[in-house]
Amino acid sequence: MSHPRTVLITGGNRGIGRAIAEEFVAQGHRVAVTARSGEGPEGTLTVRADVTDAASIDAAFSEVENQLGPVEVLVANAGITRDTLLLRMSDEDFTDVIETNLTGSFRVVKRASKGMLKARFGRIILVSSVVGLLGSAGQVNYSASKSGLVGMARSLTRELGARGITANVVAPGFIETDMTAELGEELQDTYKKQIPAGRFATASEVARVITWLASDDAAYVSGAVIPVDGGLGMGH
Numbered sequence: 001m002s003h004p005r006t007v008l009i010t011g012g013n014r015g016i017g018r019a020i021a022e023e024f025v026a027q028g029h030r031v032a033v034t035a036r037s038g039e040g041p042e043g044t045l046t047v048r049a050d051v052t053d054a055a056s057i058d059a060a061f062s063e064v065e066n067q068l069g070p071v072e073v074l075v076a077n078a079g080i081t082r083d084t085l086l087l088r089m090s091d092e093d094f095t096d097v098i099e100t101n102l103t104g105s106f107r108v109v110k111r112a113s114k115g116m117l118k119a120r121f122g123r124i125i126l127v128s129s130v131v132g133l134l135g136s137a138g139q140v141n142y143s144a145s146k147s148g149l150v151g152m153a154r155s156l157t158r159e160l161g162a163r164g165i166t167a168n169v170v171a172p173g174f175i176e177t178d179m180t181a182e183l184g185e186e187l188q189d190t191y192k193k194q195i196p197a198g199r200f201a202t203a204s205e206v207a208r209v210i211t212w213l214a215s216d217d218a219a220y221v222s223g224a225v226i227p228v229d230g231g232l233g234m235g236h
């Protein structure tokens, strides 16, 4: 088993982020989650933060550092969608999604890197999406924000790679969450026909890829895009 690490996951109160937090706890790590509302799962420290607000991120990191030690593993998971077709997409629909998914990830990565550089160890994991590289009608804003994370992880790898820090992207496909439950059974079946695996994934199937990337076994994996999509994307 890997060394116990101090882990911070953004958006750990529900969905995929919550499953990631549960998996790190189960593997014996010290786990904190950020939440705007609600709480992280049992065994985690919940800190309040909004990724669009740098001051709240700084305060949240300070609290984690005081209670659990410097963050060694960062999972930038918080994300939103504002889906609509291009001609209906407002500037606000576009910038809100970029602000949370892309700039929000930049803010937490920057704050986490201070401690990682000092420790000469770090694992940065950015949660993207299959549509980042595949594209998706109605998601010009979202897919742009998610492909931006690939450039970010690869630049981080070049900038920080010699200091024991890795940066990778995980690109989930369809995951059983509140978001996909809203699609309705008929639409879900249509999507399932396009997925080679023939099914959606559980959030814990994404979580276990992320805990592996944070583990000692993945020390030489950096700048990678790891799909967890049942073969939907292929070609990353």
Ligand code: NDP
Residues within 6 Å of the ligand: 010, 011, 012, 013, 014, 015, 016, 017, 034, 035, 036, 037, 049, 050, 051, 052, 077, 078, 079, 080, 100, 104, 127, 128, 129, 130, 171, 172, 173, 174, 175, 176, 177, 178, 179, 180
């Ligand atoms: P959910 O909508 O279930 O959860 C989103 C999480 O992000 C919540 O914890 C939410 O907090 C948090 N969040 C949103 N905006 C902010 C903000 N400004 N500051 C801090 N936290 C914020 O999403 P999922 O679990 O489905 O998705 C998690 C990640 O995985 C996202 O990045 C998403 O793009 C990606 N993804 C999801 C897929 C899926 O099929 N579900 C597929 C591919 C990628 P709060 O509860 O306070 O709103």
